[in-house]
Amino acid sequence: MPTVKRGLLGCAAAIFISFQEDRHVNTEVIWTFLTTQGADFGLKLLGALGAWIVGRWLISLALRLLGAALQRGGKVDQTLANYLNSILSVILNVVLILAILDIFGVQTTSFAALLAGAGLAIGTAWGGLLTHFAAGVFMQVLRPYKVGDFVTAGGVTGTVKELGLFGTTLITPDNVVTIVGNNTVFSGSIQNFSTLAYRRVDCVAKVANGVDVLDAIARLRSAVAAIPNVAATPAPDIEILQFTPEGPLLCVRPYTHTDHYWQVYFDTHKAVVSTFGAAGYPVPETPVAHRTL
Numbered sequence: 001m002p003t004v005k006r007g008l009l010g011c012a013a014a015i016f017i018s019f020q021e022d023r024h025v026n027t028e029v030i031w032t033f034l035t036t037q038g039a040d041f042g043l044k045l046l047g048a049l050g051a052w053i054v055g056r057w058l059i060s061l062a063l064r065l066l067g068a069a070l071q072r073g074g075k076v077d078q079t080l081a082n083y084l085n086s087i088l089s090v091i092l093n094v095v096l097i098l099a100i101l102d103i104f105g106v107q108t109t110s111f112a113a114l115l116a117g118a119g120l121a122i123g124t125a126w127g128g129l130l131t132h133f134a135a136g137v138f139m140q141v142l143r144p145y146k147v148g149d150f151v152t153a154g155g156v157t158g159t160v161k162e163l164g165l166f167g168t169t170l171i172t173p174d175n176v177v178t179i180v181g182n183n184t185v186f187s188g189s190i191q192n193f194s195t196l197a198y199r200r201v202d203c204v205a206k207v208a209n210g211v212d213v214l215d216a217i218a219r220l221r222s223a224v225a226a227i228p229n230v231a232a233t234p235a236p237d238i239e240i241l242q243f244t245p246e247g248p249l250l251c252v253r254p255y256t257h258t259d260h261y262w263q264v265y266f267d268t269h270k271a272v273v274s275t276f277g278a279a280g281y282p283v284p285e286t287p288v289a290h291r292t293l
Helices: 002-073 078-103 108-125 127-142 182-186 213-225 258-279
Strands: 150-153 156-163 167-171 177-181 190-192 203-206 237-244 247-253
Touching: 002 078, 127 156, 127 167, 127 182, 150 167, 156 177, 167 182, 177 182, 203 258, 213 237, 213 247, 213 258
Parallel strands: none
Antiparallel strands: 150 156, 150 190, 156 167, 167 177, 203 247, 237 247
16 A cells, blocks of 8 residues: 555656646746747737727728718718618728738738638528628619618518618518518519509498498598598599498598508598498498298
């Protein structure tokens, strides 16, 4: 047993001595680096930090100036302005990173070649993402909609908040922010409800059998025309749509601007109820056939 204990103590001592020597060597390496290259590395680090702060400030200034210039000109709408700002921001940030790497002595030409190779590999792997980017470019040229338009795009209906590099941001009528890929939008049908000056509101009204249909149409025509934000031209369409067992079904179709669509839609239904109630029209009921024995 004493022999085993002496052996263990010897091993522990050897490990401790080795650790002390390694620590001494590491300390010497660090000290040598600090005394020979520490000042140079510190200056480079300070230069890189200063370049980053100044560069970010200059980038934000350039983006603000571009936005102000586009807005002042009045010939470029908000959709294209946001798109140009996004592209310029990406380019300037890449240039800033390359400049900082150059401060540390990294060969930016080699880095650019590496970045190009990485971009090719990433492009192959993320082909779907690049298709969204390409579709966004085409949409900027064709301009099917702009910021503020009420559209149905990619199966989503809402107001356009932003047309980005890879996706379109919509705010749906129930106030939900939805992002749709540009390629999904571009490869499908697009409905823009804001392009034309007015939009038709489709409602129906049923009158009971025995009611004078022409009288009901005349009453509705004047009531619907009095609804706020209903367009005078074209005039509301109120005609017989079809016949049912309960009575004739009328189409009630006023026209209004997209911004007032839902207000006119609901007010039209209220006008139908109040008009028919004031006229004393009976509620349509399904006729019951009686069999005689």
